[in-house]
Amino acid sequence: MTSGKCRIKKYTYGTPFCTDAVVEQTAAGEGSPSFITELDNGFTYQMTPSDAVYGLGENVRGINKRGWHYVSNNSDEPNHREDRTSLYASHNFIIVDGRERFGLFIDYPGKLTFDIGYTEHNTITITAEDMNFDLYVLEGGSLKEIVQAFRHLIGRSYIAPKWAFGYGQSRWSYLTADEVREVVRKHRENHIPLDSVYLDIDYMERFKDFTIDEEAFPDFACFVEEMKKQHIHLVPIIDAGVKIEEGYDVYEEGVEKGYFCKEADGTDFVAAVWPGLVHFPDMLNPDARKWFGHKYKVLLDQGIDGFWNDMNEPAIFYSEKRIADAIDRVQEFKGKNMDLTTFEEFKAVTGTLSNNAEDYSSFYHNVDGKGTMVCHDKVHNLFGYNMTRAAGEAFEDLEPDKRILMYSRSSYPGMHRYGGIWQGDNLSWWSHIELNMHMMPSLNMMGILYTGADLGGFGADTTEDLLLRWLEFGIFTPLMRNHSAMGTRRQEVYRFESMEAMKKIIGLRYGLLPYLYSEYMKAALKDEMYFRPLAFDYTEDAFAAKVEDQLLLGDGIMVAPVYEQNAEGRYVYLPEAMKLVKFRSLTERTEEILPAGHHYVPIALDEVAVFIRPNHVLPMSYGGECVDEVDFSTLQLLGYVTDTAVYEWYDDDGYGKDYDNPANYSTFVVKADGNLEVKSEKKLNITVSL
Numbered sequence: 072m073t074s075g076k077c078r079i080k081k082y083t084y085g086t087p088f089c090t091d092a093v094v095e096q097t098a099a100g101e102g103s104p105s106f107i108t109e110l111d112n113g114f115t116y117q118m119t120p121s122d123a124v125y126g127l128g129e130n131v132r133g134i135n136k137r138g139w140h141y142v143s144n145n146s147d148e149p150n151h152r153e154d155r156t157s158l159y160a161s162h163n164f165i166i167v168d169g170r171e172r173f174g175l176f177i178d179y180p181g182k183l184t185f186d187i188g189y190t191e192h193n194t195i196t197i198t199a200e201d202m203n204f205d206l207y208v209l210e211g212g213s214l215k216e217i218v219q220a221f222r223h224l225i226g227r228s229y230i231a232p233k234w235a236f237g238y239g240q241s242r243w244s245y246l247t248a249d250e251v252r253e254v255v256r257k258h259r260e261n262h263i264p265l266d267s268v269y270l271d272i273d274y275m276e277r278f279k280d281f282t283i284d285e286e287a288f289p290d291f292a293c294f295v296e297e298m299k300k301q302h303i304h305l306v307p308i309i310d311a312g313v314k315i316e317e318g319y320d321v322y323e324e325g326v327e328k329g330y331f332c333k334e335a336d337g338t339d340f341v342a343a344v345w346p347g348l349v350h351f352p353d354m355l356n357p358d359a360r361k362w363f364g365h366k367y368k369v370l371l372d373q374g375i376d377g378f379w380n381d382m383n384e385p386a387i388f389y390s391e392k393r394i395a396d397a398i399d400r401v402q403e404f405k406g407k408n409m410d411l412t413t414f415e416e417f418k419a420v421t422g423t424l425s426n427n428a429e430d431y432s433s434f435y436h437n438v439d440g441k442g443t444m445v446c447h448d449k450v451h452n453l454f455g456y457n458m459t460r461a462a463g464e465a466f467e468d469l470e471p472d473k474r475i476l477m478y479s480r481s482s483y484p485g486m487h488r489y490g491g492i493w494q495g496d497n498l499s500w501w502s503h504i505e506l507n508m509h510m511m512p513s514l515n516m517m518g519i520l521y522t523g524a525d526l527g528g529f530g531a532d533t534t535e536d537l538l539l540r541w542l543e544f545g546i547f548t549p550l551m552r553n554h555s556a557m558g559t560r561r562q563e564v565y566r567f568e569s570m571e572a573m574k575k576i577i578g579l580r581y582g583l584l585p586y587l588y589s590e591y592m593k594a595a596l597k598d599e600m601y602f603r604p605l606a607f608d609y610t611e612d613a614f615a616a617k618v619e620d621q622l623l624l625g626d627g628i629m630v631a632p633v634y635e636q637n638a639e640g641r642y643v644y645l646p647e648a649m650k651l652v653k654f655r656s657l658t659e660r661t662e663e664i665l666p667a668g669h670h671y672v673p674i675a676l677d678e679v680a681v682f683i684r685p686n687h688v689l690p691m692s693y694g695g696e697c698v699d700e701v702d703f704s705t706l707q708l709l710g711y712v713t714d715t716a717v718y719e720w721y722d723d724d725g726y727g728k729d730y731d732n733p734a735n736y737s738t739f740v741v742k743a744d745g746n747l748e749v750k751s752e753k754k755l756n757i758t759v760s761l
């Protein structure tokens with residue numbers, strides 16, 4: 072297959088499991104792949120000292136992945152620390168950029184290790200547990216062209232409804248309808264824009280999927296409607312495990328139809344998560360997937376139009392067998408005088424209960440629905456993908472013309488066609504703002520465009536300045552949600568002294584929406600990246616290649632968030648002259664032209680810095696307190712134009728799926744003297760500000 076300047080060749084090893092990650096037919100490569108050397112259990116490649124390696128999607132460390140080792144092994148890992156090797160996803164695509172430039176996608180759903188200059192500085196070694204996979208080698212073209220070719224190979228990215236580009240407020244958990252009402256009231260009363268409130272596990276009756284706790288949320292459909300009238304979308308969580316409970320229809324039907332994952336002896340595998348003992352729906356069995364996906368109808372029918380899928384690595388607190396064994400083993404330590412070794416053994420008895428590899432190798436999937444059983448550990452990384460696919464395929468059936476918000480915690484390439492992801496259980500740490508920044512372009516490479524992190528941080532107590540700085544980056548991420556864990560400091564913005572500043576920053580997001588939505592849609596429809604590292608555009612600039620804390624966003628802007636405590640600004644590298652716009656709010660801004668080079672840019676705690684590239688414009692609205700209120704037909708074009716700027720603007724109704732209609736595109740041509748020419752089928756009212 073050739074896509075632009077990039078050629079893709081497929082090499083098949085052994086008998087790969089069909090993951091359905093790829094949607095395009097690809098010619099088989101002849102002989103062995105060029106560039107890399109085959110090993111018994113993988114590949115190796117010799118880098119030069121200056122080669123960079125991009126990719127791996129949701130992972131720890133920098134944008135250039137060199138200098139660490141990573142394991143594709145989807146894990147419920149709340150410690151997003153540098154010493155981790157796996158998070159919630161397996162995104163087995165890398166691009167090596169240096170002496171040679173090429174991309175590799177290893178379509179393999181089992182455990183895969185990427186040693187990228189960790190054991191030896193100049194060596195990449197990729198090893199699989201068995202040699203059964205398809206390897207795609209992408210060669211020719213620029214970094215952007217290789218990404219585009221890969222994205223074409225795996226199919227169009229998920230497109231969220233427009234309202235999901237508004238601000239969302241979440242907490243584990245808002246326990247009652249009244250508590251949700253209060254959150255909404257506080258936002259509306261204080262004019263803090265808001266489009267969604269999230270329902271975490273406690274909205275359910277004893278953590279049972281597709282049920283509602285009627286006491287806490289009486290007359291749920293009416294409540295959903297009441298919220299809709301205030302332009303608030305409620306977004307409930309769905310968990311992977313189905314509670315074992317007599318009389319619970321999802322459990323009983325699943326058992327009866329044989330739709331749960333099985334032990335080797337054919338009995339249903341029992342694990343424990345929030346509700347206690349659960350079965351896992353066999354997301355890899357097409358019939359079970361269809362069945363589970365259609366369960367979302369229970370909530371769709373009550374007016375719900377968005378979901379988040381959680382614990383779908385799948386996370387296991389303990390398995391029934393393992394806990395029985397652990398309880399026996401703990402007895403053995405009774406009365407013992409434990410020295411270091413014995414105490415470590417004692418701790419390991421309970422410390423290894425969760426997400427244990429032995430449990431993952433003890434249950435099976437009926438992968439064709441006809442009895443072909445595959446052990447879970449061979450296909451572990453596909454579980455979350457197929458849970459989200461279950462929902463996505465059902466939505467196509469149930470609501471073919473409507474966009475439903477969907478994002479997942481766990482993922483694998485292919486899932487990006489059905490939903491986005493949130494970046495899991497981060498902490499209220501400054502370094503996690505930086506990690507959020509690093510993940511954005513890496514995820515975009517994988518086709519995951521609808522993504523963002525828990526703003527303010529999920530675990531640990533947030534601080535006011537951290538939340539402010541995080542919001543200042545979060546206003547640019549497609550998913551913009553403030554979420555935090557049970558037991559941590561509350562972090563709704565109305566609880567802080569600097570509520571006014573936070574409110575203005577969130578308001579700015581609504582002002583930026585015409586640009587952000589347009590760039591999101593173009594990225595999805597043209598297989599492009601919404602966020603890019605500087606190295607992807609300024610390919611000849613040695614300084615730009617090293618910058619990891621500034622990102623290009625779409626066609627015309629660069630962002631450089633502050634992510635250090637007590638900082639009053641930061642160093643920024645400009646590969647070319649740019650216009651710096653500092654916003655305090657949608658209506659309060661200062662502008663100055665900065666020449667190319669290194670600058671220290673003061674950015675106060677309540678300011679957002681946006682850099683406009685030369686001969687580019689930034690279409691903005693006049694804001695609103697929810698997406699419905701934003702007038703996308705009255706725009707102000709903020710620009711830095713020395714000659715001519717040409718902007719291709721995308722807009723649509725935001726709810727339907729008529730994406731490819733040419734009427735969705737308009738063109739704005741702006742000259743240095745402010746003259747504007749508009750080509751559009753829409754009635755637009757536009758002013759220019761240069």
Ligand code: GLC
Pocket residue numbers: 242243271272308381382480495496555556
């Ligand atoms: C998991 C999720 C988190 C959620 C919690 C309770 O930790 O990652 O977002 O709040 O479960 O459902």
